[in-house]
Amino acid sequence: MHKETRKPIDYRMLFALDDDVIHFNAASVTPHPKVVVEAGQAALEVRRRPWEISTHHFSKNMEQLRGLIAKHLHCSVNSVALVPTVSHGMETVARNIELGSSDEVLIPSADFPSCYFAWRNACNRSGAELVLAPRPRLGDWTETILQHIGRRTRVVVVPQTDWSNGTHFDLKKIREATKAVGALMVNDISQSFCAAPYSVEEIQPDIVLSVGYKWQLGPHGLSFMYVAPEYYDWEPLETNWLDRANSADFTRHAEFRDDDLPGARRFDSGQRSQLQLVPMALAAQSFINEIGVADIFQNICGLNKWIAAGLSELGCVVVPDADRTGHLLAFSLPNWEYSASLMLALKENNISLSLRDHKYFRVSPHIYNTAEEADRFLEVMKELLQSHMYFTSRSRATDAASG
Numbered sequence: 001m002h003k004e005t006r007k008p009i010d011y012r013m014l015f016a017l018d019d020d021v022i023h024f025n026a027a028s029v030t031p032h033p034k035v036v037v038e039a040g041q042a043a044l045e046v047r048r049r050p051w052e053i054s055t056h057h058f059s060k061n062m063e064q065l066r067g068l069i070a071k072h073l074h075c076s077v078n079s080v081a082l083v084p085t086v087s088h089g090m091e092t093v094a095r096n097i098e099l100g101s102s103d104e105v106l107i108p109s110a111d112f113p114s115c116y117f118a119w120r121n122a123c124n125r126s127g128a129e130l131v132l133a134p135r136p137r138l139g140d141w142t143e144t145i146l147q148h149i150g151r152r153t154r155v156v157v158v159p160q161t162d163w164s165n166g167t168h169f170d171l172k173k174i175r176e177a178t179k180a181v182g183a184l185m186v187n188d189i190s191q192s193f194c195a196a197p198y199s200v201e202e203i204q205p206d207i208v209l210s211v212g213y214k215w216q217l218g219p220h221g222l223s224f225m226y227v228a229p230e231y232y233d234w235e236p237l238e239t240n241w242l243d244r245a246n247s248a249d250f251t252r253h254a255e256f257r258d259d260d261l262p263g264a265r266r267f268d269s270g271q272r273s274q275l276q277l278v279p280m281a282l283a284a285q286s287f288i289n290e291i292g293v294a295d296i297f298q299n300i301c302g303l304n305k306w307i308a309a310g311l312s313e314l315g316c317v318v319v320p321d322a323d324r325t326g327h328l329l330a331f332s333l334p335n336w337e338y339s340a341s342l343m344l345a346l347k348e349n350n351i352s353l354s355l356r357d358h359k360y361f362r363v364s365p366h367i368y369n370t371a372e373e374a375d376r377f378l379e380v381m382k383e384l385l386q387s388h389m390y391f392t393s394r395s396r397a398t399d400a401a402s403g
């Protein structure tokens, strides 16, 4: 790899990775940095001695985590809720919007199921129409979405980055269009949060959701939801005792008070203190905070540019730089029929990436990946594409597709 694109800092040493595996699959799940593993181990230690659990474990960690999520989203800490999944957050939103039979909800076709089902069901309940914007043949999702926003549009659900192939959505432009027709904009940024800059202040969305276990380097089971202040009075999905205003006072719980915690905290799911998950998520967000999202983005984009150029030289069809957010790269083979067998061959070479929509090889490195790994991947690809020996067995190809 060219010297200028080499990373000046060795982030890899902050992870405990196996040297013989290339993990280019952050879009599926990331390895935890060592500090996150340590935070998880320390949290388990606390559970071994529960008599030492204090209010610090219940609330302080959680508020620190909320503060870091707010920092990375560029919003107020009061607007952040901690939820288990994106689908949980999406369901909260879909249950709180009163749709009528003349309304439309717009989402990209082949969007992630956690976005689709909540709105499909809301449309079925109300008679509203779910409009699936078709994937554009060339990369420009923004234009396609803009073309589908009209007078009847009530809600637009869009990511910052297409989860299958990394193409970009210009959320500021889409926001302008939703404002012009009085529609809500909901962003699921699971595939970009903490890897690419995103700013609530600039974009002014109504709702933002993200998982915490992909680019965010944290555990499964804890996701994040931004709620704009005008929706603080929406109904949460559950009425949990910890979300009451007096929940910190363990002597007064049986007063059954109705007043909630301030801001979006009332959308926190039950058992929100998550004694194992919160310390790990906090360690992951602190780690990201120390490096900075801008540096993380620059690093990943540098690797991807190099990989994209190499793949193009090998004859692969690469989503162009200009159409991608930058951190998530995808390529396809000129003949998609061979995709599953190439996938299997890459797996046999200890290269982990994923195949989406039967044709997009999703290459999603993170700061733990090195220039040497990018070169090794390109060498393996060259050998495989030249040899063709992996493109013969159909049964093995089926195995790879399900892996």
Ligand SMILES: Cc1ncc(COP(=O)(O)O)c(C=O)c1O
Residues within 6 Å of the ligand: 027, 028, 084, 085, 086, 087, 088, 112, 114, 159, 163, 188, 190, 191, 211, 223
């Ligand atoms: C774009 C996107 N949203 C959400 C999720 C996860 O959704 P949930 O938290 O509902 O399981 C994923 C998982 O791959 C995803 O890629």
